[in-house]
Amino acid sequence: MDPELRIPIAIALGAVPGALSRYYLTRFCVQWFGMGFPYGTFLINLSGALLMGFVTTLLLEKAIASPDLRAFISVGFLGAYTTFSTYALETTVLFQSGHWWRALFYWGGSAVLGVMSLELGSTLARRL
Secondary structure: OOHHHHHHHHHHHHHHHHHHHHHHHHHHHHHHHOOOOOHHHHHHHHHHHHHHHHHHHHHHHOOOOOHHHHHHHHHHHHHHHOOHHHHHHHHHHHHHOOOHHHHHHHHHHHHHHHHHHHHHHHHHHHOO
């Protein structure tokens, strides 16, 4: 198969179980713990970050997997499971590469500006 097609197919195949894992874990947490705190999202974000750190380190530093498998797990599964894991990885890469100000801006700015963007989007939608 054409290598230009294998990676997108691997990502798509990984996204389905990632999205379903997120959905069912969230439902389980709501049933188990209630809706007073977003336990599902909290658990998903932390476990996704843990898995992203483990998988990227294992697959990249140990070079035990093909680019297709790395894309399937990191971009497909974990990307659909939680984008927080990517956010955590990218923040860490910025810190480790010595780009402290960029890392701090990305880390804090994503959270603060993300909430502000959500509020702006909600405000704009209400005005329609």
